[in-house]
Amino acid sequence: ANVAIVGGDHRFDIVGIPSRFTGRDGMKEMVTTIEDDVWIGFGSIILAGVKIGRGAIIAAGSVVTKDVPEYAIMGGVPAKLIRDRFTEEQQKEHTRSLEELLKCQDAESRSYHLMKEFIKRSK
Known part of the structure; x- marks a missing residue:
């Protein structure tokens, strides 16, 4: 989806030496x-060292410079919290469903489980 996860390994404390010759000492x-x-989302940039928590959504074109909490919807440059994806109760239910889904070993079982959960929630 044209997303860049950027490494952060360029030394800037040594002047005039290409980074490939400076080694990794002190980094x-x-x-x-x-x-x-x-x-x-499309065109987002994730900077090195960032942790994006379970269930988070990153809006298209965002630049993520800091850790993202679980189930947060983030967007912008730099990315900021737009809102939470779910209420606390919905987060617990979603996490439980996701853990059940991950127990399924094959794609057919996962698809069936997802469809069953969707129908259950739609009632």
């Missing part, structure tokens, strides 16, 4: 984490 490794059930 901390930055791990970017994207948890389950996350949707990232």
